[in-house]
Amino acid sequence: MRIAEAFRVAVGALRANTLRSALTMLGVVIGVAAVVILVAIGTGAKVTVERQVQGLGSNLILVVPGQLQFGSAPSASRLRLTDVDEVGRIVGDRNRVAASVASGENVRAGTKQEYATIQGVTETTLAVFSRHLSAGSYLSRSDVDTRRRVAVLGATTAQKLFGARNPVGLQVSIAGVRFRVIGVMSVRGSALGVDQDLDVHIPITTAQRLFATERIDALAVRAPDAAAIGDLGNRIKTDLQDRYSGQEFSAVTQEQILGVLGSILGLLTLVLAAIAGISLLVGGVGVSNIMLVSVRERTREIGLRKAVGARQRDIGIQFLIEAVLLTTVGGCLGIAIGVGVSMAVDALTPLPAIVTWWSGALAFGVSVAVGIIFGVVPARRAGRLDPVVALRTE
Amino acid sequence: MTAALEAIGITRRYDQGGLTVEALRGVTLTIGSGDHAAIVGPSGSGKSTLMHILGGLDRPSSGTLRIGGRDVAALKPDELADVRNRTIGFVFQSFHLLARTTALDNVAMPLVYRGLRGAERRRRAREVLELVGLGHRTGHRPSQLSGGEQQRVAIARALVTEPAVLLADEPTGNLDSVRGGEILDLLDDLNRERGVALVIVTHDAEVAGRARRQIHVKDGLVTEAETVA
Numbered sequence: 001m002r003i004a005e006a007f008r009v010a011v012g013a014l015r016a017n018t019l020r021s022a023l024t025m026l027g028v029v030i031g032v033a034a035v036v037i038l039v040a041i042g043t044g045a046k047v048t049v050e051r052q053v054q055g056l057g058s059n060l061i062l063v064v065p066g067q068l069q070f071g072s073a074p075s076a077s078r079l080r081l082t083d084v085d086e087v088g089r090i091v092g093d094r095n096r097v098a099a100s101v102a103s104g105e106n107v108r109a110g111t112k113q114e115y116a117t118i119q120g121v122t123e124t125t126l127a128v129f130s131r132h133l134s135a136g137s138y139l140s141r142s143d144v145d146t147r148r149r150v151a152v153l154g155a156t157t158a159q160k161l162f163g164a165r166n167p168v169g170l171q172v173s174i175a176g177v178r179f180r181v182i183g184v185m186s187v188r189g190s191a192l193g194v195d196q197d198l199d200v201h202i203p204i205t206t207a208q209r210l211f212a213t214e215r216i217d218a219l220a221v222r223a224p225d226a227a228a229i230g231d232l233g234n235r236i237k238t239d240l241q242d243r244y245s246g247q248e249f250s251a252v253t254q255e256q257i258l259g260v261l262g263s264i265l266g267l268l269t270l271v272l273a274a275i276a277g278i279s280l281l282v283g284g285v286g287v288s289n290i291m292l293v294s295v296r297e298r299t300r301e302i303g304l305r306k307a308v309g310a311r312q313r314d315i316g317i318q319f320l321i322e323a324v325l326l327t328t329v330g331g332c333l334g335i336a337i338g339v340g341v342s343m344a345v346d347a348l349t350p351l352p353a354i355v356t357w358w359s360g361a362l363a364f365g366v367s368v369a370v371g372i373i374f375g376v377v378p379a380r381r382a383g384r385l386d387p388v389v390a391l392r393t394e
Numbered sequence: 395m396t397a398a399l400e401a402i403g404i405t406r407r408y409d410q411g412g413l414t415v416e417a418l419r420g421v422t423l424t425i426g427s428g429d430h431a432a433i434v435g436p437s438g439s440g441k442s443t444l445m446h447i448l449g450g451l452d453r454p455s456s457g458t459l460r461i462g463g464r465d466v467a468a469l470k471p472d473e474l475a476d477v478r479n480r481t482i483g484f485v486f487q488s489f490h491l492l493a494r495t496t497a498l499d500n501v502a503m504p505l506v507y508r509g510l511r512g513a514e515r516r517r518r519a520r521e522v523l524e525l526v527g528l529g530h531r532t533g534h535r536p537s538q539l540s541g542g543e544q545q546r547v548a549i550a551r552a553l554v555t556e557p558a559v560l561l562a563d564e565p566t567g568n569l570d571s572v573r574g575g576e577i578l579d580l581l582d583d584l585n586r587e588r589g590v591a592l593v594i595v596t597h598d599a600e601v602a603g604r605a606r607r608q609i610h611v612k613d614g615l616v617t618e619a620e621t622v623a
Contacts, residue, residue: 300490304490308484308555309555311476313472
């Protein structure tokens with residue numbers, strides 16, 4: 001029997017039971033759509049985080065105490081402000097080194113109060129992290145040296161405390177201490193629904209007194225070029241470990257962060273796809289079930305076709321095509337719905353969703369395969385029916 | 395006259411829960427081409443089993459069956475399917491038409507398994523529908539046709555492959571006597587004018603009386619009487 005004829009018969013059989021075919025298909029539609037959507041969300045998260053990390057610049061080295069590994073709590077920092085000069089000496093340019101100590105505090109302006117991340121930083125931070133100002137000026141060396149109570153606001157913090165007003169020259173109080181606003185930073189936007197402009201920068205020396213600490217949390221170094229970062233990172237690490245015996249330090253580059261984050265988020269995407277794959281599998285079982293019912297219902301038709309000369313293979317192909325048609329049409333609908341929902345999620349929620357061609361191709365391929373795998377058993381059963389018995393069935 | 399069907403010492407046993415039932419116990423008979431025979435017997439006599447074996451739907455437990463001179467025992471299932479397609483036309487008591495399919499496509503269906511193109515299949519199907527007097531109802535579905543018309547469609551389907559033998563199992567069993575008579579007339583005409591051998595399985599003596607040969611089946615054995623026309 002020609003495939004085209006088997007195809008025609010299969011379409012006819014599926015149309016004869018429109019509701020049943022649609023419901024059977026629904027299982028596959030949901031499975032495929034779930035694969036496409038979840039992979040799109042997983043990919044979106046991965047791309048966003050990677051873009052975020054790349055935004056730091058490829059020459060950046062972050063120096064933190066302890067070993068960089070997931071699952072371990074960060075150890076208490078023994079880094080001191082004097083280390084900035086030491087690291088600056090190794091790098092050869094103190095302006096390429098930034099230090100920070102952070103704490104969450106309430107910030108007030110008049111009657112308004114906001115919770116913000118207070119970053120005690122060196123005056124080099126703006127350049128090292130490639131940030132920009134939208135108003136006023138940034139912290140100066142003398143602000144840091146003389147422990148001035150001046151602050152540079154993140155865009156969202158400024159907007160929340162002062163609305164449309166220009167806050168430069170106005171007063172805020174941080175943890176009950178008055179600061180003069182000298183600048184506002186440009187918008188960085190949000191990542192995965194988290195606003196990145198909720199910070200306030202104050203001189204690191206001022207911050208250490210405010211938080212009653214001598215420590216600094218981290219050092220950041222902008223290497224002169226990407227080729228130097230590996231060597232530079234090692235030299236800084238070795239030097240710090242010499243000075244603080246018994247303490248581990250990590251010098252991580254953007255590439256390493258990307259590597260770790262990428263593998264975690266890649267794994268997350270795979271897990272999401274696998275979960276969605278289970279629903280696709282369940283859809284396949286539904287197809288198999290309905291095909292077995294269809295074979296039983298059409299026993300007489302099978303007997304008749306065999307009587308007039310259909311071979312086992314002819315009957316088998318007819319039912320196999322029916323199963324594959326169900327899952328293929330279901331797969332196409334699922335991809336369409338999956339792409340549609342992914343685009344809606346991307347547009348309407350903070351979650352980024354990026355539809356990848358491979359998830360659609362994979363889902364389509366799997367749905368065709370599901371049709372074949374789950375269609376084979378019913379098709380074989382149909383093909384092997386004894387025509388005499390089949391014709392006798394009423 | 396060359397033999398269309400030739401059965402020599404055929405037996406057919408079934409295993410039913412450890413019990414062996416012998417439906418046929420050594421049947422020898424020949425259906426010549428253009429023959430007109432009735433297989434008669436009470437229900438349970440084995441006449442349906444005999445028809446299934448003669449038509450290549452079932453295989454004998456022992457003995458030799460030749461369809462168109464070919465020994466069936468040597469054929470693989472797919473080859474036997476092909477022999478059925480080319481040599482045998484079946485007509486059933488309950489018509490066995492495909493409900494969702496038009497008369498034309500019902501008739502054309504056996505040609506699908508011969509690998510003919512759609513246009514050619516429909517051309518031939520239309521021809522045989524004309525022959526059975528249903529040229530004007532080709533687009534109707536079985537539910538839109540009377541019982542007599544449905545059986546004509548089934549006969550057309552059996553004829554479309556131009557078989558050597560038409561095997562009809564109680565072809566008038568589901569019809570009233572008038573419609574039944576018309577169907578038998580049609581079958582007689584086809585036998586006489588087109589030379590297709592006709593084997594009718596029936597328990598009705600009147601139906602059997604129209605055939606040239608009466609083959610009686612009783613307890614799995616056959617005896618034969620010839621009608622002198």
